[in-house]
Structure formats: C-alpha cells, structure tokens
Amino acid sequence: MPKQTFFNLPEKKRQHLINAAEEEFARVPLHEASIANIVKSAGIPRGSFYQYFENKEDIYFYLLKEETDARRIKFFQKLEEHDGDIINAVTDFYYEFLVELPDDREFDFLKNALLHVTHKIEDAFTAAFKGKHDTGFFNEVIEMIDKDRLNTKNDTEIYHMLQIVIAVVFRNFVEKFSKELSDDEAIEHFTIEMNLLKNGLYKN
Amino acid sequence: MPKQTFFNLPEKKRQHLINAAEEEFARVPLHEASIANIVKSAGIPRGSFYQYFENKEDIYFYLLKEETDARRIKFFQKLEEHDGDIINAVTDFYYEFLVELPDDREFDFLKNALLHVTHKIEDAFTAAFKGKHDTGFFNEVIEMIDKDRLNTKNDTEIYHMLQIVIAVVFRNFVEKFSKELSDDEAIEHFTIEMNLLKNGLYKN
C-alpha cells in the first residue's frame, strides 16, 4: 500500500504521478519498468517517490487494484442483469470489455499485466471475480448465482466451477493479447469454450 | 538458445554450470536470479557465461524446456495407457507428478516458475501438452484422443477442449503451490474439477 504521504498529496500532483506511472507500466511490463522513468516523467525527485511508495511493486499493485476494482463492480452488475446465469454474465462481461476498449494507455497496461502474469498479478485480477475470503465477495457471488441452472447445488463444487470459469476467462484474455486476435475471433473462441464448459467435454 | 560454445563444453563443466543455474532458479524466480550468483557458484568468469548464453532468459528457458520435454513424453505415454481418454490421462499425469515428487531443487525450480508465470513460461509449459503448431504435436494429441467419448468430433472444438483442460490443469498446479496444498487436497480438487469439465457446469 502507498504511504499516507501519498494520499496527503495535492490532487493535481498525485494525478501527475499516477499518470507518469501508468505511462511507464503501459510501455513495458513491471519488471522492465524503471522508477527513474516515472520520476523523470512526473518531474519529482527520486527521494520523493520513496516518501510515497515502498517500491515499484507498491505503486504497480495499487494501480492494478484501482483498475480491477472498477471491473468487479461491472461484473456484479452483469451477474444481476443475467439473473445469476454465470456463463451469460461472464460472456457479456468479456464482450463489453473488448468492445468498449479502454483507452490506449489502459489497454497496454492490462496487456502488459496479462502477458507477464505472476501469481500476485493473477490474484489481483481474479479477486475481481471471486474476491478475497475475508471480504466475503466469494460468498456473494455464490449467493447471486442461479443454482437451478447448475449441475450441482453443492457449494464446494460451485466454488470449483467458479475457479474453472475464471481460469478459462483468464486464458482467453491472454490468448487475445498474445495472439493479437481480432475482437470477433476472440469472442468466437470465448463462446465456443463457454459452451463446452456448460455442456461438458464428454458425452453423458 | 544457448550458443554452440555451450554444447562444445566438456560434459563435466557443462553439468557444473547447469547445476549452478538450477540452484539459483530454485532459490528465486527468474527476475530475481542473478548471473553473478550463477557464475560464482559455477566457478567460471562472468565473461564466459556470455560465451555460452545470450543472457539470463536464455539459460532459463533452456532449462525449463529440458524439464518440460521430459514431461511431454510422460504425457503421451499416459494418453496411450488410457486409450485416448484425455481426462483420465491428464489426471494420472497430475497424480504421478505430485506423488513421485521431483527432488527438492527441481520442485523449487518448477514452483518458482509456476508462481511467477509469464506468457513465455506458460507457453513453455503448455507446449508439453499441445506442442507448437509447426512441430505437429497438437495434431498428434488430437489424433490420439478417443473422440467417441467426446461431445463433438469437430477438430476446432476439440482444440478448445484441450485449451480448457490445459488451463485448468495449470490452475491446479498454481493453486497447489501457492496455497501449499497437501497432495491429497490437490488431487481432490483436481478430480472435482475434471469431473465438472467432463459433465458440464449446467444441467442439460
């Protein structure tokens, strides 16, 4: 977490710094990003950066969380819109994400994150869906899901269903970025996989 | 790829260097590993390292490929043993991987890789299953699969089934390592998810 001094900063200066950081993280993935570039672009001295943040990761995960928090709200909206149909909700979510493309900087930021995923980054992303246990979002999703459509009413199994869906959604994002699929191709692939998940891979 | 000079090295010296590198990559993930440590531990001068490899990534992905190549062969064996039943094959594969634990160094090496996955690392792993298009391994798997068990005979859909299976297998490995699950827990989770994949998430 950023230090208190960061939040005490005048709005304008704080935005400047955030912009500079986003720019750098859109340019290159986390491990290639340099604090030197951020402070240079933000026009602040190096020492100041360390007044506000512990290190590079600190500001990175702060920005990433900001980003994913916004998406989580979107996801819950979709889940409600689709009456707890998790597959429809997630498909709509994926579709909307691709179509109303974030601006270039945001796009590149997420692209870099997804193509250079570490476990911590994946956690930050998936927290948008399943939430941390202590925040209770996971349970919230389970409650909102329409269990009548599902093959089971067992919470443990539903938990694993969510894990599967998240893994496949994630994979599709990565594939979209790494193979530079068009939106249409990406959505086609996504739909095929969601249907396979629904109906199962094997004959019954 | 390592340079020719590396392969020209006397067996013993080469093994020494490989050992030193594996040790370092077992200690910390790729981006924290230092060439300084490797050459120090291997007892070779820094300049020599660059005679053999382009950089850190070069030796890392070489080692990772060695590792995954061995596993790919195992996977094909399993696929044959289980008469093309991909889920059974992959479950057996997962089980065996966990039980006949690699030695500590190998274990930590893979753990570090899996917990700090980048797209390139994931590719190296999944290549073990699906192979590169140009090597034809993907087609090979498709041919070996018993399509009669599947919900479709369409190659495109089967391709996506494989992608799904790979994504879920991958997720289970990461979960096992990140949550430090016992082997029993890991296998239980895996089995649940494989059954969900087989039968589908939704009622039909």
Place this chain on the structure above:
DNA sequence: GTTGACAAATGACATCGTGTCACTTAAACT
C-alpha cells in the same frame, strides 16, 4: 512575529546487476 517541532522534500551516494570488449590463452590445421 518568532520559535520550535514535526512532516515532507531532496539529491548525492553506496550498492548491485548487466552486457561488452580488448586482450590473452588454447587448439587446430598446414
């Protein structure tokens, strides 16, 4: 309005890591 105390700002610096390059040594071939 001066003082004192605390928070924030600053940039030089110590440290460490990378990749290169000019030079040395060894090997192979004539």
Place this chain on the structure above:
DNA sequence: AGTTTAAGTGACACGATGTCATTTGTCAAC
C-alpha cells in the same frame, strides 16, 4: 613452427535501486 580460428577472461561503462543526511515547509503555541 606459424598462422588462423575459437574460447576464456575480467575490468569497465552503464543503469537501476533504495537510503540517508540535510534542507525546506507548515503550523500551533507563545
């Protein structure tokens, strides 16, 4: 032996990180 080609070597230039002693700013109390 002499020449050419490959491999070995470590000092060095460069760039990045995180720290710290010092300076600057702020604000309440007197």
